Amino acid sequence: MEDMxxxxxxxxxxxxxxxxxxxxxxxxLSLLIVYFKWKYLRNNIAKYNNAxxxxxxxxxxxxxxxxxxxxxxxxxxxxxWAKFSELTGGIIGQTLAMEGLFSFFLESSFLALxxxxxxxxxxxxxxLTGVLVFLGSWASGWxxxxxxxxxxxxxxxxxLENGKFVLENFSALFSNPWLLPAFLHNQLASVVxxxxxxxxxxxxxxxxxxxxxxxxxxxxxxxxFGLISSVLVAFPTGxxxxxxxxxxxxxxxxAMEGIFETEYAGAEIVLIGQPNMVEKKLDxxxxxxxxxxxxxxxxxxxxxxxxxxxxxxxxPDNIPALYYSYHIMVGLGTIFIGIMALALFFxxxxxxxxxxxxxxIIMFLVPFPYIANITGWYVAELGRQPYLVYGLxxxxxxxxxxxxxxxxxxxxxxxxxLYMLLGLLFLVLVGKTINEGPxxxxx
Amino acid sequence: MEIFxxxxxxxxxxxxxVLDGYDFGTGIIHLFFAKKEKDKEVIAxxxxxxxxxxxxxxxxxxxxxxxAFPTFYASVFSGFYLPLIIVLWLIIFRAIGLEFRSQFxxxxxxxxxxxxxxxxxxxxxxxxxxxxxxxxxxxxLGGVENGVSVYExxxxxxxxxxxxxxxxxxxxxxxxxxxxxxxxxxxxTLAIHGANWVILKxxxxxxxxxxxxxxxxxxxxxxxxxxSLMVWQIVNPNSLDNFINKPYLIVFPIIYFTGLFGLFxxxxxxxxxxGFALSSLLIVGGITSSLASLFPVILPSVNNVNAPLTIYNTxxxxxxxxxxxxxxxxxxxxxxxxxxIQKRLTRGKVDKMDYGH
Numbered sequence: 001m002e003d004m005x006x007x008x009x010x011x012x013x014x015x016x017x018x019x020x021x022x023x024x025x026x027x028x029l030s031l032l033i034v035y036f037k038w039k040y041l042r043n044n045i046a047k048y049n050n051a052x053x054x055x056x057x058x059x060x061x062x063x064x065x066x067x068x069x070x071x072x073x074x075x076x077x078x079x080x081w082a083k084f085s086e087l088t089g090g091i092i093g094q095t096l097a098m099e100g101l102f103s104f105f106l107e108s109s110f111l112a113l114x115x116x117x118x119x120x121x122x123x124x125x126x127x128l129t130g131v132l133v134f135l136g137s138w139a140s141g142w143x144x145x146x147x148x149x150x151x152x153x154x155x156x157x158x159x160l161e162n163g164k165f166v167l168e169n170f171s172a173l174f175s176n177p178w179l180l181p182a183f184l185h186n187q188l189a190s191v192v193x194x195x196x197x198x199x200x201x202x203x204x205x206x207x208x209x210x211x212x213x214x215x216x217x218x219x220x221x222x223x224x225f226g227l228i229s230s231v232l233v234a235f236p237t238g239x240x241x242x243x244x245x246x247x248x249x250x251x252x253x254x255a256m257e258g259i260f261e262t263e264y265a266g267a268e269i270v271l272i273g274q275p276n277m278v279e280k281k282l283d284x285x286x287x288x289x290x291x292x293x294x295x296x297x298x299x300x301x302x303x304x305x306x307x308x309x310x311x312x313x314x315x316p317d318n319i320p321a322l323y324y325s326y327h328i329m330v331g332l333g334t335i336f337i338g339i340m341a342l343a344l345f346f347x348x349x350x351x352x353x354x355x356x357x358x359x360x361i362i363m364f365l366v367p368f369p370y371i372a373n374i375t376g377w378y379v380a381e382l383g384r385q386p387y388l389v390y391g392l393x394x395x396x397x398x399x400x401x402x403x404x405x406x407x408x409x410x411x412x413x414x415x416x417x418l419y420m421l422l423g424l425l426f427l428v429l430v431g432k433t434i435n436e437g438p439x440x441x442x443x
Numbered sequence: 444m445e446i447f448x449x450x451x452x453x454x455x456x457x458x459x460x461v462l463d464g465y466d467f468g469t470g471i472i473h474l475f476f477a478k479k480e481k482d483k484e485v486i487a488x489x490x491x492x493x494x495x496x497x498x499x500x501x502x503x504x505x506x507x508x509x510x511a512f513p514t515f516y517a518s519v520f521s522g523f524y525l526p527l528i529i530v531l532w533l534i535i536f537r538a539i540g541l542e543f544r545s546q547f548x549x550x551x552x553x554x555x556x557x558x559x560x561x562x563x564x565x566x567x568x569x570x571x572x573x574x575x576x577x578x579x580x581x582x583x584l585g586g587v588e589n590g591v592s593v594y595e596x597x598x599x600x601x602x603x604x605x606x607x608x609x610x611x612x613x614x615x616x617x618x619x620x621x622x623x624x625x626x627x628x629x630x631x632t633l634a635i636h637g638a639n640w641v642i643l644k645x646x647x648x649x650x651x652x653x654x655x656x657x658x659x660x661x662x663x664x665x666x667x668x669x670x671s672l673m674v675w676q677i678v679n680p681n682s683l684d685n686f687i688n689k690p691y692l693i694v695f696p697i698i699y700f701t702g703l704f705g706l707f708x709x710x711x712x713x714x715x716x717x718g719f720a721l722s723s724l725l726i727v728g729g730i731t732s733s734l735a736s737l738f739p740v741i742l743p744s745v746n747n748v749n750a751p752l753t754i755y756n757t758x759x760x761x762x763x764x765x766x767x768x769x770x771x772x773x774x775x776x777x778x779x780x781x782x783x784i785q786k787r788l789t790r791g792k793v794d795k796m797d798y799g800h
Contacts, residue, residue: 064542067495068535072528074505078520079527082598085520089513090759093506094767100506101774105499109781112496117788166760400521402586402600411528418532425543432546 003405005396008080011412015072017374018419022066024373027141028194029059030134037130041123051217054438056114061429063111084388084398088165091157092147095173099143106136141187149178153248154389181240188233193369195226201434203363206353211437216353223347227340234333246296251310252383255319256326257292258282262306266293275320316385325378332372444764445754448511452504457730459500461723466490468637470564482647483557489644489793491541496785510767514597515741515757522599526617530570537563572629576622579733580610580678581743596749610678621678624671631664636722643715644793654710661706682736692735699728
């Protein structure tokens with residue numbers, strides 16, 4: 001039984017982590033594509049149109065990868081989490097089906113039109129298809145977050161005698177207080193990833209002295225979008241989410257902040273330290289007193305319950321992983337704001353394009369927003385443990401009763417092998433596209 | 444309300460198999476009959492331009508099944524664990540085959556992805572057929588051993604095969620001689636469908652040859668169909684009851700046999716779209732007849748201990764089903780509108796079209 005849960009969780013974690021590399025880029029990138037297309041409509045300078053079409057090529061590769069790695073996610077609800085699907089399908093089936101029916105289809109259909117139909121449709125309609133791709137991908141995020149929000153903070157349900165959750169109030173799924181902050185935080189984080197990718201491509205073109213016209217355009221746009229989104233991810237949206245966790249999942253909050261013992265005169269904020277689960281304390285801790293109480297409740301001396309206030313069964317089952325995920329996400333987010341603010345300063349002083357050290361840093365910064373996004377999701381998912389539906393359905397009660405751990409390990413190994421191949425091909429293809437760069441149209 | 448959602452999902456599944464069916468079939472044709480590089484390229488393109496929008500229908504069907512019949516979704520997806528995951532892998536292989544073959548000019552590179560596309564298309568067609576065979580044959584619900592259920596009555600787990608390979612075994616596996624027959628029927632049907640698609644959408648040099656291939660495959664299909672109808676009676680003795688009690692259901696087998704009969708005249712048919720329409724009838728008729736023979740059962744039980752799964756004992760709550768009606772109908776109409784727009788924009792032969800991504 002323990003093995004079954006372990007492999008089911010590992011397989012889901014692995015496949016969703018790999019999957020989320022792709023949508024986090026496409027959601028943000030669609031916004032930048034719409035921006036470039038809009039600039040082109042306004043001032044009719046060809047480079048904006050070429051930039052939009054070039055980014056759509058990268059979007060398309062990511063979208064394909066997102067589709068082929070996304071179908072396994074939908075299937076796994078049934079294959080590995082059958083009991084969970086049976087008990088909650090009447091509720092989260094709604095939001096997941098809406099995702100498939102509306103957003104996924106909107107995105108894929110208008111992506112095809114954007115790529116094939118520029119000459120056919122004319123510029124205004126082409127811009128419109130870009131907007132619809134954007135709407136489709138953000139709507140997709142909305143429905144997935146609505147599903148997750150229900151698992152984090154269940155609303156609008158009724159539990160029958162046989163343990164089944166049935167829907168009692170459809171609109172409650174979308175007015176869930178967990179949903180909007182989580183959605184905005186997630187979407188802005190995806191804008192961070194795509195801005196950093198675009199800025200990095202720009203820095204690459206400038207450094208290698210080819211297509212510097214596009215290099216400068218991408219760098220400038222990436223830095224501006226990158227700074228705005230990095231700030232908004234932290235404040236106000238990150239702040240809202242932290243307050244939601246403190247309010248609705250206090251045990252998870254204590255674990256992610258690393259508060260082992262309740263401090264009655266106000267909680268300190270931990271910057272660095274390693275959780276020591278034997279002695280129940282943080283090793284090598286650096287912390288600032290009373291800040292956490294202030295950030296959470298705007299009162300310096302407000303008490304925040306530590307992990308000592310909760311039963312072991314209510315606490316997340318992997319506290320160090322949760323703690324590290326949270327601190328990596330917050331730490332990286334802070335660094336992003338710093339670097340992008342610096343870049344914007346030099347952009348304003350007209351020195352950025354020649355400032356090689358900073359260009360190199362921006363170019364190699366690319367993996368980090370991905371790490372921040374994914375650790376952010378780990379915070380949400382590890383924090384929800386040991387529950388699938390917070391407070392109501394344990395993770396151990398949700399797995400497929402008939403699928404043995406040997407079978408899950410077999411498919412997990414298969415996914416690992418296949419995704420390694422897929423990742424390799426993806427890098428080759430994206431590398432090739434970036435290397436070719438946006439080509440001016442031939443007429 | 445259950446019947447309404449059953450029909451909606453069945454329609455979406457049928458559309459999925461008509462649409463993605465042609466690109467599976469295209470892969471089979473590509474694997475066995477395309478020899479020249481130019482033909483290979485254009486045949487791969489006739490599937491490559493459309494596979495992802497076709498698979499939207501699979502995602503839609505999966506999502507709606509989850510919403511409307513969560514117990515069925517949970518039972519079937521976990522029970523057919525191994526074949527489903529293998530299908531996922533094949534879908535991925537096929538997609539990367541189609542998307543990557545044209546990225547580099549080396550012949551070896553193209554050959555690798557052509558094989559990946561062709562073989563995974565063939566295996567997918569086989570597996571989908573085997574899945575249909577499993578559904579009409581039924582499974583050991585509750586995992587009954589010696590008259591006692593090992594699991595809850597609506598759960599089961601199927602090994603890939605049982606050592607007897609017999610559908611009449613107490614614990615049949617996914618693959619047995621009956622499901623293999625249904626799998627072969629599917630492969631042949633989709634090969635015919637794919638050949639019609641290639642003829643319709645390309646100017647490949649093998650178009651004329653494909654017509655006689657369709658004719659020959661159709662003879663095989665007629666023989667397999669006759670044989671399967673005989674053994675169907677052995678595997679599931681009640682399979683004709685529905686057609687006797689509700690004679691109007693006979694329309695579904697008629698659709699199938701119209702397609703089968705019509706395709707014998709493939710060489711005389713001048714308009715390519717009619718050939719494609721006939722093979723679409725095969726798919727529509729084949730799936731709907733199988734579903735109609737079971738209705739309202741959606742998964743029969745091979746033991747007497749546990750009742751079969753029906754649309755009534757696996758559905759979501761009445762409120763959930765009716766609230767989904769409002770957005771479901773809108774979504775369904777949008778799907779149809781999209782397919783029509785897409786097919787209009789990409790009408791004509793694909794030889795000269797841009798490879799989008």
